[in-house]
Amino acid sequence: MSTDPALSGPLPDRFRALWDEIAPIGRDATTGGYLRYAFTEPEVALRGWFRGQAERRDMPVTDDGNGNLFARWGPADAGDAVLTGSHFDSVPHGGAYDGPLGIVSAFLAVDELRAAGVTPLRPLVVAAFAEEEGARFGVPCLGSRLLTGAMDPQRAAGLRDADGVSFAEALGDRPAGARPDLLAGFSSFVELHVEQGRALVDRDAPVGVATAIWPxxxxxxxxxxxxxxxxxxxxxxxxxxxxxxxxxxxxxxxxxxxxxxxxxxxxxxxxxxxxxxxxxxxxxxxxxxxxxxxxxxxxxxxxxxxxxxxxxxxxxxxxxxxxxxxPLVAFDDGLGARLATLLDAPVLPTGAGHDAGVLAGRLPTAMLFVRNPTGVSHSPAESAADDDCAAGVTALARVLTELTSR
CATH class of the missing domain: 3.30.70.360 (Alpha-Beta Plaits)
Structure with a gap:
């Protein structure tokens, strides 16, 4: 990994430095909300930022043909990789943290493992999933649905945005659809996300573990x-x-x-x-x-x-x-219990959908939530304190150390 000032110093400061790199991208000057629709200029800029962060950490990036990006730390041909990450796209005038927090935290967690001298026995992969919100083409978690085979690629190719642009046109090709070969190389998935509610505020906890996603x-x-x-x-x-x-x-x-x-x-x-x-x-x-x-x-x-x-x-x-x-998504009981015990964190369900909910049908999956002091999401009022975000990175790093060491 190349020497970089942004990769040293106290964790809250490093979080803020990395966060400030993406904070202006796609922000509406009038509302303060974000317009980061899939494959539009702001989201494409964030995808470029993702590739740049991976390069800074010597992590090769691949695209699954559905618009999902994967940055890998570990041998290219090794299996049982641990997957983490989230998405960049937003709802119209959405908040800053929904999605990108999971990607920024994942790269910082890699830094934490490396700084601690951890040599993972399993590869670690950071993902950026496409069209999670469904704000442009109407179907949420479109990238992960295509990857897992939950969405027909022909139907996905024909989805159109408000301007008549098809998903295939925006992607630059017809989506590849299900990638069982890629999924077979993952042993588990952990998605970190800002909480979209006030449960962690009420419990006075910076980090929580999800139990389920409502249907x-x-x-x-x-x-x-x-x-x-x-x-x-x-x-x-x-x-x-x-x-x-x-x-x-x-x-x-x-x-x-x-x-x-x-x-x-x-x-x-x-x-x-x-x-x-x-x-x-x-x-x-x-x-x-x-x-x-x-x-x-x-x-x-x-x-x-x-x-x-x-x-x-x-x-x-x-x-x-x-x-x-x-349908109802109950996250892997064994994995969730392990993480809740490891982190001594509260467990809570959520009514919000996530890529983790789609991937849970194919591999053991868990979610970590970071406290949102306003309890507001899908709005410019969505927020998280730098110290809580750093606590989320620390929790994710502990989880990834645990999962990659077995």
Whole structure:
């Protein structure tokens, strides 16, 4: 590894130095949030930064053909590698830490192992996964889904963003799809992530271990009506899809609350989107999550039924299309218990989806969370203290030492 001032000094300072290298990339000057969509200029710059960090540490980088990057420390032909890392892409105007924290921490954890003189018996691989948020092409964890075979590459190739650019065009080629040869070389995966909630604040702990990810998914609701003039069309004569959509949003909120679940409609598209015109179509995206699959299915079915009933009353029409669903993910009990004991850290479930949730179906997987003092995520208010981030690096380094020494 080359000598580099950024790789020496107290860990919180080294974290801040590395973090400041990426902090300006993709930040919106007005909101303070980030616009780091997959394969757009900011995210491409971060991918270049990833390659540069790997080069600084003499870690060769490979691409799996799906846009996922892997930087390797250890023999190229050795198996049972321990995988860590996260993603760079963001939701629109999202926070700084969701995703990149796991990649920055992974490189710093490699530095910690090397500084301690650790010679891992198993290779260590740092990953940067593509399109985790699904903010550009609509399907979350797209890179890891393709890698594991959970997503058909032909369907992925045809996904298009708001400007009509296909995933294949953005990638520069058709996605390779499942890579069992690559997955066979991994023995486990540990993803470090900022906590998206306040559990660690309430427990006064800088780091926690995840137990499970709630089942969750996205459904597209298309409401069709009759476009008309806002000033001349009598209220009784209207077939307004916006009314049906608005009712459905309120119904989803009520159904989620009665079930102890979560329902959000955070994205809506209106045609023709004119102030003085009754819409012809309204499309809304329902994000639904629950502690178990039965509750989730009941929630979505109730929303679907109420939307259909209201559409009949409004003289409109609604269709509901499932875009992606992830079942309950229970992380490897043995691995999670080992890490919780090793770190003396609290354990907690999460309602947020992650690449770890996809990879958990293929290899032993665990997650570490770093305290978020605001408890806010997917927002510029998302944050983490440098000392807590350093504690996360220390915890990850201990975990990676444990996993690569066996």
């Amino acid at each position: 969750h998914g996205r459904w597209r609701l298309d409401f069709h009506g009759e476009g008309n003039h806002a000033g001349t069309t009598l209220m009784a004569d209207r077939r307004d899809p916006m009314l049906t959509c608005a009712f459905t949003v309120l119904a989803a909120n009520k159904e989620a609350r009665t079930r102890g679940a979560h329902a959000t409609v955070g994205r809506v598209r209106v045609t023709p989107n004119a102030t003085n015109a009754i819409p012809t179509t309204v499309t809304g995206w329902l994000d639904a999550r629950a502690a178990d699959q039965e509750t989730l299915a009941g929630l979505v079915e109730a929303v679907r039924a109420k939307a259909g009933e209201r559409a009949r009353r409004d003289g409109t029409r609604v269709t509901c299309t499932e875009e992606s669903v992830t």
